[in-house]
Amino acid sequence: MRILFVEDNDGFASDLEPALRAIFGVGEIQRVADKESAAAALANDLIDLVILDLSIPPSKHSDAPDPEHGQALFHEARKLRPGTPIFILTGAEVEKFSRGLAKFGNQVRLWGDGTEVETVSFFLKEEVDELLSRVRALAEIYANMSAVAINTRGKDLGLSPVQEQMLKTFARMADGVACDVSLLSGGLSDAKVVKTTAMDRGRKPQVLCAGKLGPSEVIASEQAAYEKHARKLGIGACPTVYCAIDMGVGQNGAIFYTLTDDDTKSLFERLAADPGIGEVVVGRVRAGLQRWTEAATVDFARIADIRRRLVDDDDAAAIEAKFGIAALRKIEEKAVQASQSCIHGDLHCGNVLVKSDGDAVLIDFGDVGPGYTALDPTALELSLVFHPDAAKFGLRDNLMGNLEAWPDVEGFVRDDRLKPMITACREWAHDVAGGDQSVLASAYAYALRQLKYDTVDPAVTVAFVAKLAERLAAS
Known part of the structure; x- marks a missing residue:
């Protein structure tokens, strides 16, 4: 699990970061101290959890922290990383504007697990033990997804890390421990179309699907068009939707259609x-x-x-x-x-x-x-x-x-x-x-x-x- 840790207090960060690294399932921790650097990481890197101190400076060239910069970053994180959990740190009782951020939170299922996860949580800085407990719970869910094996029969399908994560999430949703994948179409767009089968521990197929993996706006358009137009076609003209993945994968998404023949x-x-x-x-x-x-x-x-x-x-x-x-x-x-x-x-x-x-x-x-x-x-x-x-x-x-x-x-x-x-x-x-x-x-x-x-x-x-x-x- 990749954590973006936004904290300008070096002393607090040096105490918390080793404890985070010691949690099973936590991989990379990217610590930044200002809004500008954090926004760049959100835009360009794979992030699975944001730990955010609200009172941060606007850039690395400033030493004037202010809660308004953390609040602005919160909204940017919500936009760039929909569904990604955000743990908000505060050094005092939750202020009025901080309480206002809670209305943006909801509960989602991440990484193929059935557990509902809060997307916005608040922790006083003295509540580190509670924060670490929540990180452990998230890291366990992530580790179960990450452990899913991708089987391409040795072929390089050009899958990006986030595409592999979406395929593993699909397999977890189907109670699989492995995901057999092959390309259905190379295509000319940014999306990739694959045939994928979720396999259980006995190498028995659980569900067979055609999956389209691509930018979130492409997948959202696909879902809307399917609901509005494709479902009106006769039975058998198009497959049924098995699931869609649009949370916790940044500006990416996937939609999976059920197939009935492995030889498709x-x-x-x-x-x-x-x-x-x-x-x-x-x-x-x-x-x-x-x-x-x-x-x-x-x-x-x-x-x-x-x-x-x-x-x-x-x-x-x-x-x-x-x-x-x-x-x-x-x-x-x-x-x-x-x-x-x-x-x-x-x-x-x-x-x-x-x-x-x-x-x-x-x-x-x-x-x-x-x-x-x-x-x-x-x-x-x-x-x-x-x-x-x-x-x-x-x-x-x-x-x-x-x-x-x-x-x-x-x-x-x-x-x-x-x-x-x-x-x-x-x-x-x-x-x-x-x-x-x-x-x-x-x-x-x-x-x-x-x-x-x-x-x-x-x-x-x-x-x-x-x-x-x-x-x-x-x-």
């Missing part, structure tokens, strides 16, 4: 082993999203509006400046007839999980919401070219050199092994788009977005964007 893999991985499965999976994904599609309405929309669903104006302007495509972007002024409905918004093959029987479920709902209906099938198809996992599994090799022929599906796929899947995606797109121009505009928006990333030669992508703009102008 991403569609990318399934296609690498059996390209013929793609057509069936596309049909099942399409059926799963039918409830959204059935509510679609058709109206005219500018191509800029369709692009804006995937790439905001600032990013589009930066892409335009970087690649000198101002002339191509003039096509965005054109209006096309387009179907609008709720869409997934990021429907690449990594977000389609396929069970051993070929059944499919969707994950990653952070971009779910109103949009243009053709974007989902178009993104699913084009992820076979642009997503890094398409390269990883050798799926795009025959498609890259023929990308400019994309508007003509027969000319694009030729005899490629993925032809059945690509054809199914294209038929789906045309069935729901509202018109051919809407499909072209969806591909334009998706391709423009790829210029934000470095997964495909930009010259190839720019040529593709140019071809789509040409076809849109001619139609």
Whole structure:
């Protein structure tokens, strides 16, 4: 357990710090004496407990302690480290403003333990024994979580320390002592998508989940979109939420979805082993999203509006400046007839999980919401070219050199092994788009977005964007 100890009294700190270090489960203790240094530690370091003397100086260059600096740091800690316990030290009876801080406290469950922990506690400096007792209780909970083994089968998954902590917390919530982890999708965002199983002492699986680990705002958006939109889909279209972790992990979070088949893999991985499965999976994904599609309405929309669903104006302007495509972007002024409905918004093959029987479920709902209906099938198809996992599994090799022929599906796929899947995606797109121009505009928006990333030669992508703009102008 990592403790941030904020105390400007060297004598008191030198007495308390050794006692803290002697507690089993306490690891690093970072002692600072001022608000500025403490705020930097909260922003940049992993912190599991804050012990805070309210009367501290504003910076290391000041020797004028004042309770207002500790109070300001308290609020900053609450913002940067939601759910992290804060033990407040005071040298006198709790003052009025200190009592006011108590209203910000609540009780949370941390690190997968069922015990509720106070997030704000007050201790007089002469109550050191009581403080140490509380630290011991917290350290024991933390140590139980920390003892969970991570099993990646020796593979480097690029997990950060806080991501490992969230996985261990997940395993503890499921009464596990180990956590088997593999990547489901590399992705292009800051989030990581994994398949994880909590194992008990007998190496028996307790729960199998797909987990999304990422910045707290990404996970919060995912949760909100799932509750508002994804739950309205038919049974089986998306997995149920097992748990979410958003306390005690700083500006990070995780959400875990229950899976029912240990052999669940991403569609990318399934296609690498059996390209013929793609057509069936596309049909099942399409059926799963039918409830959204059935509510679609058709109206005219500018191509800029369709692009804006995937790439905001600032990013589009930066892409335009970087690649000198101002002339191509003039096509965005054109209006096309387009179907609008709720869409997934990021429907690449990594977000389609396929069970051993070929059944499919969707994950990653952070971009779910109103949009243009053709974007989902178009993104699913084009992820076979642009997503890094398409390269990883050798799926795009025959498609890259023929990308400019994309508007003509027969000319694009030729005899490629993925032809059945690509054809199914294209038929789906045309069935729901509202018109051919809407499909072209969806591909334009998706391709423009790829210029934000470095997964495909930009010259190839720019040529593709140019071809789509040409076809849109001619139609």
